[in-house]
Amino acid sequence: MCSDHDFLNKRQNKKLDNAIQRMIQRHGVDRKTVDEVFDKSTLFSIEKLISNRIIDYIDFPISTGKEGNVFLAMTPEKKPVALKIYRISTATFKHMTQYILGDPRFQSFHRSKRDIVFAWTAKEFKNLELLHLNQIPSPTPIKKINNVLVMEFIGSHRQPAPLLKDVEIPNPPLVFDQIINYMKTMFAKANLIHSDLSPFNILYHNNTPILIDLGQAVLKNHPQATEFLYRDIHTIQKYFKRYKIDTRSTEALFQQITSKNKEEST
Numbered sequence: 001m002c003s004d005h006d007f008l009n010k011r012q013n014k015k016l017d018n019a020i021q022r023m024i025q026r027h028g029v030d031r032k033t034v035d036e037v038f039d040k041s042t043l044f045s046i047e048k049l050i051s052n053r054i055i056d057y058i059d060f061p062i063s064t065g066k067e068g069n070v071f072l073a074m075t076p077e078k079k080p081v082a083l084k085i086y087r088i089s090t091a092t093f094k095h096m097t098q099y100i101l102g103d104p105r106f107q108s109f110h111r112s113k114r115d116i117v118f119a120w121t122a123k124e125f126k127n128l129e130l131l132h133l134n135q136i137p138s139p140t141p142i143k144k145i146n147n148v149l150v151m152e153f154i155g156s157h158r159q160p161a162p163l164l165k166d167v168e169i170p171n172p173p174l175v176f177d178q179i180i181n182y183m184k185t186m187f188a189k190a191n192l193i194h195s196d197l198s199p200f201n202i203l204y205h206n207n208t209p210i211l212i213d214l215g216q217a218v219l220k221n222h223p224q225a226t227e228f229l230y231r232d233i234h235t236i237q238k239y240f241k242r243y244k245i246d247t248r249s250t251e252a253l254f255q256q257i258t259s260k261n262k263e264e265s266t
């Protein structure tokens, strides 16, 4: 039986073959990862990105996460972009469903694993668009095909920006306020709650925190919106405590972000 990756070799598409092979050879990406990530339909999506000249080739893997893999890809104009591929084979179906159900933007899909992953990718893309529209620092979305999302690469010289958790923040009170203000603008203008906000999902680039990983972000009318917002605030507060700064109370921050107290919003 031939795996999807053999199928890649058998296809006469030299461009697609080169686009992935050179990364595998140069960066020693193991066979299991390749087979898990680059299934047949993902290869078709990448082929489309190449023929539409959105990307030219995949350069190297940046990260292997719970649900997706992020790669640095190069455009035909030699500009780096981030390529996020949600794995269909290892998708955590139950986790994803919780954040998709209750979102009126994603009501009409069948509930196969593949459909959920495609809806999740579309959700991350739309959420990034909303952030972009409201000028909240985050990667600009470029294109989405099925489970593959292309977005602005955040970093310098093909080196991804560090995560907030790996940075010694030079001015913690300022960065804390910036993040709370992002949450406020997100809530008031984009109607969104990140829902997995933590120093693992914030990049720090040019002295600016940049929000990433928007797949699970929900609209503020989601049934668990209040719970998610409270959790996000609490996670950020807890993290900044290490800098011994005044992180105020969760309730006060909740009011600042929503202009309501918790009781009023449940």
Ligand SMILES: Nc1ncnc2c1ncn2[C@@H]1O[C@H](COP(=O)(O)OP(=O)(O)OP(=O)(O)O)[C@@H](O)[C@H]1O
Pocket: 062, 063, 064, 065, 066, 067, 068, 069, 070, 082, 139, 151, 152, 153, 154, 155, 160, 161, 163, 200, 201, 212, 213, 214
């Ligand atoms: N636009 C981007 N530019 C540069 N690096 C990025 C970009 N998006 C994601 N990354 C890198 O890829 C990693 C994983 O991205 P993200 O958090 O969106 O995916 P994930 O599937 O949730 O992964 P995890 O399970 O590790 O959280 C990030 O921690 C970051 O290092």
Ligand SMILES: [Mg+2]
Pocket: 065, 200, 201, 213
């Ligand atoms: Mg993440």
